[in-house]
Amino acid sequence: MPITIRRRRAFLATPLLLPAGALAQGVPVNATEEAMTAFAALPGTVSAALAVDDPSGAWQLGHHPDRPLFVGSVLKTFILAAYLLKVQDAGLTLAEPLAVNDEVRSLVSPVLGELTGRMPARSVLEAMIAHSDNTATDIALKKIGVEAVREAIARVPLNGVRLAASTRRMFSYLAGAAPGQDLGWSGMEAVNADRLPGPARGIMGEGETMVAPASTMVAWYRHVLSGRFFTSEAALSEFRRISAMADALNIIVPPGIAAYGKGGSIVWNGENALSVAGQMVVRGVPASFCFSYNWPGGPESVAPATEAMIPAVRAVLRAVATRIG
Numbered sequence: 001m002p003i004t005i006r007r008r009r010a011f012l013a014t015p016l017l018l019p020a021g022a023l024a025q026g027v028p029v030n031a032t033e034e035a036m037t038a039f040a041a042l043p044g045t046v047s048a049a050l051a052v053d054d055p056s057g058a059w060q061l062g063h064h065p066d067r068p069l070f071v072g073s074v075l076k077t078f079i080l081a082a083y084l085l086k087v088q089d090a091g092l093t094l095a096e097p098l099a100v101n102d103e104v105r106s107l108v109s110p111v112l113g114e115l116t117g118r119m120p121a122r123s124v125l126e127a128m129i130a131h132s133d134n135t136a137t138d139i140a141l142k143k144i145g146v147e148a149v150r151e152a153i154a155r156v157p158l159n160g161v162r163l164a165a166s167t168r169r170m171f172s173y174l175a176g177a178a179p180g181q182d183l184g185w186s187g188m189e190a191v192n193a194d195r196l197p198g199p200a201r202g203i204m205g206e207g208e209t210m211v212a213p214a215s216t217m218v219a220w221y222r223h224v225l226s227g228r229f230f231t232s233e234a235a236l237s238e239f240r241r242i243s244a245m246a247d248a249l250n251i252i253v254p255p256g257i258a259a260y261g262k263g264g265s266i267v268w269n270g271e272n273a274l275s276v277a278g279q280m281v282v283r284g285v286p287a288s289f290c291f292s293y294n295w296p297g298g299p300e301s302v303a304p305a306t307e308a309m310i311p312a313v314r315a316v317l318r319a320v321a322t323r324i325g
Helices: 031-040 072-089 121-130 134-144 146-154 167-174 184-192 214-225 233-243 247-252 299-324
Strands: 045-052 059-063 068-070 097-100 117-120 210-213 258-268 271-282 285-296
Touching (some): 031 045, 031 299, 045 068, 045 214, 045 299, 068 271, 068 285, 072 214, 097 121, 097 134, 117 121, 121 233, 134 146, 167 184, 214 233, 214 258, 214 271, 214 285, 233 258, 247 258, 247 271, 247 299, 285 299
Antiparallel strands (some): 045 059, 068 210, 097 117, 258 271, 271 285
C-alpha cells in the first residue's frame, strides 16, 4: 500500500485476454463477472486481466487488459527472476554478502533503510519482495545490472514492460533531475524534504518509470510458475518461496490458498497508482491475475482509493476460488 513521505511525495512501494467489457465466450454471467465489473467501475483508470488454467475448461476475463499503467514494485518480480537466473546459470550464490550503504540506499526501505553493513543476497531478495524495500531492490540491480533483467523479460518474451534502471534513478527523474542522473542518497533526502532539482515529472513519462499492461503480468506468472523459465527446480522453488512472501497477497487472496506475486504503489505530485499481480492455486488449478489502478488526486485521495480497490480485488479472487470449487 502507499507509504506517505513528508507532505506530498510517496513512492512504491500469452493467450489473448478479452477486450474491455467483454465476457469469456461460453462462460455464463456469474459472480466472477459481476465482481470484475465492480472493479472496472472504480473512478480513475483501471486495467485487469485474469486467466484460469482449469484442465476441465480454461477461461479468461479482462477489462482493458492491454492498457499500460504504472505498476511500480509489481515489476520487482522480474528482478527476483533475473537474479535467480544468474544463480542458476552464472555462478552467483544466494549466500553472497552484498553491501548495504549510502551508495545504494533509496527511499521507502522499511528493512534496510537504517542499516549499514552486509547482508546475504537471499535476505536482500526477501526484503525486496516481502517488504518492497527499495534499497534491497537497488542492491540486487547493482549486482546483476538492469540489462540482465531486461534480457530476462525479453527471453519470454513480454511486451510493454518499462523498467527503471534503479528505484533511485526513477525517483531522481521524477523529481526533475536530468535523464539518467542519480541524485545519490543526499539527493534522495532532499527530495524527501520536498527540495527538488527541477520541475516534477509525471509517473508515466518517457524516462525512468515502472509500467506494464495487466495482460503482460498475467502472461509472466503463467510462464514462470509453469516451469518454463528456469531449467533448475531449485531456482523455481526459490522463486516460489520468495514470491509467496509478498505482503499484498494476504490482503487480497482468500485464506488458506497458496499464492505468489507482488504489489506496487506510488503517490507522487497528484498522480497515484496501486497494482497487484500474481497467481493463486486453488485445488491445483492456477489462476493468474493482475489488477492495476491509476488515479489523480492528492494524498488525501489515497485512503479512499485503497479502501475501494482492496475489497473489489478481493471479491474477484474470492469469486474465482468459488468458481473453481
